[in-house]
Amino acid sequence: MTESKPSTSSVPSESSMPDWEKRFRAPRVSLPDWAEDAPDRSLFVSNATGTYELYAWDRATGEQRQATDRANGTTDGVLSPDGAWIWWFSDTDGDEFGTWLRQPFAGGPDTEAVPGLAPSYPAGLALGRDGRTAVIGRSTDEDGTTIHVVRPDAEAPVEIYRHRESAGVGDLNHDGSLIAIEHTEHGDAMHTSLRVVRLDGSTVAELDDTNGGEEELGLEVLGFAPVADDSRLLIGHQRRGRWEPLIWDIASGEQTDLALDLPGDVSAEWYPDGSALLVVHEFEARSDLWRYDFASGALTRVETPAGSVSGASARPDGSVEFLWSSAEEPPAVRSTTGGVVLDPPGMKAPTSVPVEDAWVEGPGGRIHALVQKPAGTTGPLPTVFEIHGGPTWHDSDAFAAGPAAWVDHGYAVVRVNYRGSTGYGREWTDALKHRVGLIELEDIAAVRAWAVDSGLADPERLVLAGGSWGGYLTLLGLGTQPGAWAVGLAAVPVADYVAAYEDEMEALKALDRTLFGGSPEEVPDRFQVSSPLTYVDDVKAPVFISAGVNDPRCPIRQIDNYVDRLAARDATHEVYRYDAGHGSLVVEERIKQVGLELDFASRHLPPRSA
Template identity: 80%
Template structure:
């Protein structure tokens, strides 16, 4: 037996799930569908890869110490654009390289004259025109048009957050999402010509409706067709509609599906590929526009992490479940793309728990280890906050199950996927609302015999890390241990140090700035309650994080140190998380070690 085989066989399953090579759903050039771009961790770091489907050739496009995931193809497939930041700080510029006959590192500035910034969308035209959205703390959002060989021109600028939506196929119309009305959770739409003149507006926040948002789903893929596919929330959930900004027509599609519905155009513009998310699982449909008919496309129960309709009539999709690792398949039941090497070990399926909470029924996803409970239990809290956990494969929760822990994931108020009112309930009492729902699920987990009340871990990353620290201080008797990754720890300092788009979101959530509503920021800040924390605390943070900056984490840690409270801190050289596989394994290993030292090994059932 070779040394490499011995090493692989001795590696625990939880590490194999991180190390196993994986691929994203491949993007493809609209006018050259054989040219694709995808993300893979096959080298141990997530990077971009080009794939020529006509020859089968695959090559690595980027190679950076902290990884690269943000890239796209020009419509003709001749160029790859990718975003270059510094050590994960998300502040940088677009670069490009030819699709063919290029090597890693043979890049050039994609838009000379555009200064570094946080990205706010990108749209590439067929004539070489680029529309580039940028966000800075000084200027807010700026959108530039860059013509081939010309100087960048500004077509939009505003202090509030905005972003590039899409460019029409003929390159004459630009759709943007903006929040000029001051509500960063709910965008309005504007269609511009490339000289900046306004064609039409669509704003569902007018007339006193402050909690109705819109999103750009894409222009029709037909030359001369001005129809824009949009998402709206007029009936309390996300649904698609078709808006013609030139003709002034709005066509409500009214698809008979109970959950959130998103869509994209099929390549000939005659139909839509529909993704339906309901109760933490998703499915695919095809909607024929002329006939007004929905047809189900068969996928296994679980989560579709992305889907794309191809010109040959097939649909490619990235699918997984909590038990089964992700795979890129198509509607011919073929594996489309698979990274070389070992497959990640499977995990255990999730069970659904529906718990009555103070704001309505809370949906939680539960994974149980072997044996009988009560189990030490990790409440793994998702980030966002406007996001949700689904029946999808996740290496982190699977690792805790392997170590004998039950894992509970809670789609608290503020989560997406359960209607507009559930998401928009997250205002003014930020953090405290989510923790009320988590507390209700915690009580159910203990009373049902699932969770050992003496060994309850509150854990999460980003917004989940924030809720972890806030929960340890506001519910100190409920939790035995806390694990917070890249958290908001001191809300006031975080606000002043974070990127401008997140400041706008915080002003929306809390109703103003720290100077305008200091009592709300104080009530929602973990730092306010740090002296009440009883459980040992583990914190990990990226020193280049623009979302949950390091200074506010250090403020919280300093207060723990003053109290001589049991805690450990791990600082790493990256941004809001890491794209390096071994770094991810290291971080989870440190969390596991911390938990097992303080809780002891799980009891055998």
């Protein structure tokens, strides 16, 4: 085993830097979040300094200011509606456990935002328009989820909600009198129910599509109407087997199903005057935008390029800003008024190659995969199966520096939206229960067979790789499909599922109980059959594992258990531990990890057959 250490080498000059590194180092920005009552004040995230941090942007003057500066980066921040304050979450080296701090928008010292609240995992935050009311969700192993209200006339935060199961703050209405809460008191952490309460915690209205946990239907809070004296709450529902928006009038109880004629998943947010919705439509790994007008019922396309919109916001003037990219083109914050809204200075990320769609018949239905390969090449090629995390996530036609790096080095890249992925209907997402991990690997195996049979992939040079849930599936796949893969690359994985359950954050324990139908004590056989540790002695391929020592999602002890078993039988493996949590926000650290993976694959893949 090799224990890798962080690199202290200097950053190469742009002229000598390979394209794959440029894609990581090129400055990026997130979609700016703007203050509801001060729309010229915005907050965004950028890696301009080499670490992802929060930035304040005064649109009226054009001034931009770095608001946070921490060794391991900061991305979780919120502007108060009046634009006076930046709230940001301060954890320790990526462990996701900490407290909310705040600082003036124009700059100044950070202060404790809510004195009297002990550190926790965050479970939502909503700020009142008066600038002094806050609703804070917290999660701890001891208490489960608690929600606290801070009011101007109170000496200390007041607890208004407590439950062992996971929950979170959804939104605070315009006048600051109602709070929408998402909860899983029924015990199904994948499908939330909704409750609207007053500031004292008393219930105003409830909506539960799970029928007490007997049905697999969920709801989500999309936001209260952004205008005064309007009791409408925009929510998402799954009543027709996919995500769609619905208007729930809290005062009357009336529900207005919009029934938008769009395939795939549909979400939405309010236009600032409450007269329309900005609709985000996702279908078959692409997304686009629409405007739904309440008065006319008209659904009108908001023009965006082909690819993926990873965030969008309607401005007070009616324009729409959106963060767009494709697998070929790097991300940019654009506006329907034309042009780029926020263009960071410095080096620009090189383009990559477009994706091709593959539809493969699998044991649970058609599987969608996205394929990239070096321009002008023909197979069979060494091929990386890059498996996404989540599992409730999906790969899309969006720019990703990791897959592009493999393509630059002569590999084809296949990304599989296996059962469990979002974007293909509720049944597809919910299919992995009880046979956790094994369901997904059946779909990956079907796509692997297609890739080989089609002539794309060299069957002797297949790499199984992924991070988080993708890292888990990598280790599980190396053990349950030992003859299929030549190399495995697992980042921040679940490796020993029982130990992972024991050490992980409380919200993930709830999710695991939902996936497996109970805890390891209640359903030990299910955890055993789905744990990579069960099959570690069957692993034949060389395996590279990277892990954050402060990771609360895939904790380090359970990875050490797996590595110890590999070492005990002298299996070929390398481990890289780094001082962060579930991934790194430091650009050079991320480049180092990808470089280690590229090097490991090049050293351990067999040579191409003649």
